[in-house]
Amino acid sequence: MNKWDRRYSQDESLMLRPLPLIEECCKGMAPARALDLACGSGRHSLYLAGLGWKVTAVDFSEVALELLQSRAAERNLIIDTRLFDLEKGEFIIEPESYDLIIDTFYLQRGLFTQIRQGLKIGGLLIAVIALVDHDPDLKPMNPDFLLEPGELKSEFSDFEIIHYLETRRDPQKRPNAEIVARKVNRQAEL
Template identity: 30%
Template sequence: MTDDSFSAEEYWDGRYAESDRMWSGKPNPVLVREAAGLQPGRALDLGCGEGADAIWLAGQGWQVTAVDISRLALDRAAAHAAAEGVADRIDWQQHDLAASFPDGAFDLVSAQFLHSPVEMPREKILRNAATAVAPGGVLLIEGHGGFPAWEHNHHPDLHFPTPDEVIDDLGLRDGQWEVLLSEEHERIQNDPDGRPTTRIDNTVKARRLPA
C-alpha cells in the first residue's frame, strides 16, 4: 500500500523518477485495434503517462488532448512527441482527474488502464469521460480484470470491475448509447524476471448515438 502522506501527484512523480522510462513506449494494442478504423477527429487520452497512445493517435491524424497527473511524465511525453514530429497535434494537460477535467467534446475518449494504488474516484472519472464524448463519438475503456500472477500482496480493498460493472457504473442513458464491445480477454505480460505470464484484462467500447 502507499503512504497516505503523499499526494497522488507526488506518488506518481516519484514512480516516474525511479527510472528514465516506466512504460514500453508502444501504444496499447487494444487502442490500436479499436481506433484504427475510426475517422480521425478530436481525441482525449486520460492518464496518458509517457505519451505512447497520444503519439500514436497524433500519427494517425487525430488532434489529441493528453492528460496526466504527473508533470514529469508529461514532460517526457512532450519530448517524445517532438522527436516523432507530432508535437503540434497534441495538447499536454496536467490534471488530477479527481479534481479537474479537460474542457471540450471529443470524438474519441480513451482510458487505458486507469488504475492507481493511490485513492482515485475511477467511476466518477469514467462518468466524466462519457460526458465528454461528442455525439457519434466513441468511449474506449481498457482495464485490468485482476492482479498479475506474481503479485501476492493483494489489497483486499482494491476491486477490479468486470466489463458489465464498468458499463453499469457509467450510467449510460438508454437510447443515447450503443455498447459496441464488452469483453474479458487474456494478455501475455512478462513478470519482473522476464517470464511470460497470462493476465486477464477487460475492454468496454461504447458509441454515443448522433443527436
C-alpha cells in the same frame, strides 16, 4: 516527487507501443479530437497524433508529460498536455467536446459521468481497466481501483457496445475489462 514521477523517472521506455485494441479501433477512423485520460508517458497520445488526431493528454506526473512532449517533438507532433490530478477533480471534461476518449489502466468511477457527457454523439470510448481478482499470487491492489465483473459494461449500457471482453491476457497479471462503446443519441430512437 510523487510516486508517478518516480516511476517515469526510472524507466523512460515504459509502454512505448499502443495497446493492440487502440490500434485496431483507431486505424480506420477519421482523425478528430481525442482525450487520453491518465496518459502516462503518452503511448496512445503519440499514436493518435501520428494519425492526425488533435490530442489532449492528461496526467498527474510532470515527468511523464515532459517525456511525452519530448517524444512528440522528436516526431514533429503537437499534443496538448495537461498536468492535473484527476482524483482531485482538477480536470473537467467539457461536454460534447471529444470524438474519442481513451482510459487505459485507470479507474475513477467519478469520471464515468464526465466521460459520457464529454463525448460527442457518435464518439467512441475505448477503455481497458483492471478487474477484481482474488488470486493470492497477485500483488494486492486497492479495490477502489478495480472493476467488478460486468461493471464497465453496465456503466455504459446506454452506449452502443461494439466490443466488450473480460480477460486475463497474461497469466502473471490481473485480468482486465475492455470496452469499445459508441455514444448514441437515444432521444433520436424514440
